Amino acid sequence: MPMTSGTLLIVDDDRNLLELMKMRLESSGYAVTTAPDEDEAKTAAAGQSFDLAILDLQLVRQDGISLMEELHRASPTMPVIILTAHGSIESAVEAMKRGAFTYLTKPFDARELMLQVERALENRKLTSEVDRLKGMLTERYHFKNIVTRSEAMRAVLEAVSRIARTESTVFVRGESGTGKELIARAIHLASNRSEMPFVAINCAALPETLLESELFGHEKGSFTGAVRSSKGLFVQANGGTMFLDEIGDMSLAIQAKLLRVIQERQFFPVGGEQSVAVDVRIIVATNRNVEELVKQGSFREDLYYRIHVIPVTLPALRDRKEDIPVLADHFLKKFCEEMNKKIRGLTPLAMQRLMLHSWPGNVRELENTIEYAVAMAQQEVIDADLILPAKTVSEEAIKPLKEAREDFEKNYLTRLLELTRGNVSSAAALAGRYRADLYNLLKKYFINPTDYKKER
Numbered sequence: 001m002p003m004t005s006g007t008l009l010i011v012d013d014d015r016n017l018l019e020l021m022k023m024r025l026e027s028s029g030y031a032v033t034t035a036p037d038e039d040e041a042k043t044a045a046a047g048q049s050f051d052l053a054i055l056d057l058q059l060v061r062q063d064g065i066s067l068m069e070e071l072h073r074a075s076p077t078m079p080v081i082i083l084t085a086h087g088s089i090e091s092a093v094e095a096m097k098r099g100a101f102t103y104l105t106k107p108f109d110a111r112e113l114m115l116q117v118e119r120a121l122e123n124r125k126l127t128s129e130v131d132r133l134k135g136m137l138t139e140r141y142h143f144k145n146i147v148t149r150s151e152a153m154r155a156v157l158e159a160v161s162r163i164a165r166t167e168s169t170v171f172v173r174g175e176s177g178t179g180k181e182l183i184a185r186a187i188h189l190a191s192n193r194s195e196m197p198f199v200a201i202n203c204a205a206l207p208e209t210l211l212e213s214e215l216f217g218h219e220k221g222s223f224t225g226a227v228r229s230s231k232g233l234f235v236q237a238n239g240g241t242m243f244l245d246e247i248g249d250m251s252l253a254i255q256a257k258l259l260r261v262i263q264e265r266q267f268f269p270v271g272g273e274q275s276v277a278v279d280v281r282i283i284v285a286t287n288r289n290v291e292e293l294v295k296q297g298s299f300r301e302d303l304y305y306r307i308h309v310i311p312v313t314l315p316a317l318r319d320r321k322e323d324i325p326v327l328a329d330h331f332l333k334k335f336c337e338e339m340n341k342k343i344r345g346l347t348p349l350a351m352q353r354l355m356l357h358s359w360p361g362n363v364r365e366l367e368n369t370i371e372y373a374v375a376m377a378q379q380e381v382i383d384a385d386l387i388l389p390a391k392t393v394s395e396e397a398i399k400p401l402k403e404a405r406e407d408f409e410k411n412y413l414t415r416l417l418e419l420t421r422g423n424v425s426s427a428a429a430l431a432g433r434y435r436a437d438l439y440n441l442l443k444k445y446f447i448n449p450t451d452y453k454k455e456r
Contacts, residue, residue, distance in 0.1 A: 174314030
């Protein structure tokens with residue numbers, strides 16, 4: 001059977017066995033280096049990288065386990081197969097405890113050697129792929145790689161990076177599309193639970209009975225359609241992080257079970273009589289006003305205080321418009337790579353159209369907008385006609401700085417007088433200016449304080 005090729009190092013003081021193994025393995029497509037003692041083995045390992053090492057347990061000046069540990073210091077992921085004599089099973093088991101992939105007892109069958117070599121290399125390949133994917137995931141969701149330029153978002157990232165290594169429940173609040181799950185994943189990957197599962201569920205996406213079963217599992221026959229038992233997402237997340245998105249849509253009955261999980265770290269599956277213990281860190285998110293839901297009686301007050309331990313509020317995209325150019329560039333590169341297109345950027349009018357939009361769908365809407373533009377683009381630069389073509393965007397040109405500043409000052413003075421009901425002294429105190437300065441500004445913009453005096 002054809003096998004994956006690889007580079008192998010074989011170390012044994014029996015030169016006949018060395019030669020035999022080399023012939024067998026080379027005939028199967030492997031590149032083999034042999035060494036009769038540990039010194040030659042170390043020299044060979046210093047000169048090149050090996051995919052696998054096969055080491056005799058009894059060498060000239062040291063045992064194969066200590067040589068394995070030296071080789072692992074330079075190449076920690078390289079699998080090692082230990083060759084042992086009949087009476088050395090205890091030592092072989094010790095070798096596996098200390099990092100060997102497996103062992104073979106002499107004399108061994110050639111087919112068994114081939115099988116174990118193939119298994120070891122396949123295992124290394126899978127381990128490398130898992131590490132690569134985990135590295136990509138960590139890189140994507142690392143705080144440093146979350147695209148932002150705004151002070152508001154940087155303050156959020158600084159706060160969540162400090163709380164990531166705690167065990168406290170995190171309450172993420174933000175409009176739909178602001179990146180609540182992105183923040184939850186970043187917290188998980190920066191936490192002490194990063195090697196364990198991250199499990200996410202949207203509580204608004206499932207009806208009550210199905211959501212309860214998904215979260216807590218169920219016993220066979222506990223309801224119509226329950227043809228087999230299910231452990232549920234909390235069990236899947238055991239040791240890791242559970243992210244409950246849109247928790248404001250959770251029914252009161254499920255809220256009661258969630259409260260038990262938070263308080264006692266255990267729950268009963270649907271139809272089950274045996275409680276299940278779990279160890280999970282909980283992150284919740286919502287775009288709803290949970291305090292108002294508590295007042296209305298549709299959200300448990302005791303649960304609210306249990307989950308509202310560390311609140312994190314994500315700003316809407318319209319409140320951090322300085323992030324639009326960097327996010328647009330990030331999504332442009334992403335979709336150009338996915339669609340194998342070469343687009344240099346956006347025209348000034350296209351960027352202006354992005355900046356003038358209010359983005360009710362936040363970052364997710366911006367991502368979709370750039371994906372559409374890249375898909376439809378036929379030139380190297382994206383023009384304004386590809387930006388939100390189905391929506392009405394104010395085409396008002398960006399004002400000169402002087403005009404924009406004057407508009408801001410007029411709006412600011414109006415708001416001040418509304419708050420102070422036309423009291424100029426109070427307005428000046430709020431603005432941190434002298435009364436005379438404030439009167440001069442009011443005069444400049446023809447604003448009469450008496451227009452704002454109202455009956456209290």
